[in-house]
Amino acid sequence: MPLYSRLPMKALAFIAFIAFAVSLGAHADTNADIETGRALFMQKGCYECHGVLGQGSASTGPALAPHPVPLSAMQAYVHDPKSEMPVYSKRILSDDEITRIHAYLASLPPNPPAESLALLNDGAAPTAQASVSPGHGSSIYAANCAACHGAGGEGGAGPALRGIASRYGTSDIEARIREPSGIMPRLYPHVLNDENVRDVARYVAQLR
Ligand code: HEC
Ligand code: HEC
Known part of the structure; x- marks a missing residue:
């Protein structure tokens, strides 16, 4: 087989491998992250307004699960909320911790009726x-x-x-x-x- 037709195959295989690795990384919400996120969601009091399962309530806070806002939006919002929600500064709740809370909320099954x-x-x-x-x-x-x-x-x-x-x-x-x-x-x-x-x-x- 001529060399020119083999190189692209290798390159393709390499690209496919990288894409696969990246897709794994993007879904790396491990059970440990989800469990830590659930604990933070309780400890930091998010559940008091948004419900234990992020289901929300008309009087205290909107639903956050099962399809939370994108992670970057959640990080931005929690550090700088718009109206009644209390501010959680980065010292109180880091972006890393919000990532775990987000993993917990995204892991929840669709809400009951x-x-x-x-x-x-x-x-x-x-x-x-x-x-x-x-x-x-x-x-x-x-x-x-x-x-x-x-x-x-x-x-x-x-x-x-x-x-x-x-x-x-x-x-x-x-x-x-x-x-x-x-x-x-x-x-x-x-x-x-x-x-x-x-x-x-x-x-x-x-x-x-
Ligand atoms: C005292 C009640 C209260 C607590 C505690 C609270 N929130 Fe909220 N949250 C709200 C309310 C009310 C809103 C709706 C907008 C507003 O008034 O700020 C909201 C909005 C949000 C939004 C935006 C939702 C959207 O659809 O745009 C996110 C994300 C959020 N909260 C996450 C959290 C997280 C994470 C925690 C815990 C670290 C938390 N909240 C703790 C009351 C609360
Ligand atoms: C987020 C999920 C969740 C929610 C919400 C929840 N539970 Fe549970 N419950 C569990 C799990 C998981 C266990 C098993 C605990 C264990 O592994 O030891 C359990 C165990 C129990 C048990 C002991 C059962 C046994 O056979 O020993 C009782 C009773 C119970 N729950 C009642 C309730 C009641 C009442 C509520 C509402 C006020 C409630 N639970 C809310 C998940 C939940």
Whole structure:
């Protein structure tokens, strides 16, 4: 084979390799980055306004997931927000940390239907003293738990909760909510108060 027809092949293979390597690099959101991003999203209080799963709420902050704004836009916005959002200076939250938060938000599955987030859309503030009505536990569940445990407790990112009463009493369920393990977020006391925890635990206990 003449030399001139072999060189371009090598060059092409090289270009293809570089393109492949670059595409790998562009998607290098490792699980560790996503996990760090989730932790930062909780620690820095983003979840208080944007929801644990970045689902947003009409009264506190817009949805950030599952399709967050581009990374550079997020970095620019967080350091210099336009109206009600607090400023996070680069000393408080570095561009690197925002990259991880972005990886977390981009990793989230598509949101559950908006109506299942009714409680957050009502703007139930962490301190809201909700009255105990029969449907109350179910709306807390829909807003804060269903995304991971399934609308009917059938499970998803979190374990199934149907029939949990055969293993746990209501107070054990409350304890699991107050002191969660694994990747389950700690919603108490910032998002759910004592009364909310009690109501949602009662609701979970009767899931069949
Ligand atoms: C006190 C409530 C609050 C907190 C805490 C908060 N935000 Fe926001 N955020 C808002 C509100 C409200 C807006 C809508 C625009 C505005 O008022 O600034 C917003 C807008 C944004 C936007 C622009 C969204 C868009 O669609 O243009 C991004 C990105 C964002 N927030 C990211 C974050 C991150 C990341 C954190 C945590 C480091 C955070 N926010 C913490 C309230 C909050
Ligand atoms: C971001 C996802 C997520 C959200 C939101 C979430 N959970 Fe969980 N939950 C989990 C995961 C994951 C586990 C398993 C924890 C482990 O690995 O130890 C879990 C465990 C539990 C358990 C213990 C189950 C068992 O069999 O031991 C209970 C009870 C529970 N969650 C209730 C709730 C309730 C009630 C809510 C809403 C107030 C909620 N969770 C919100 C992910 C979530």
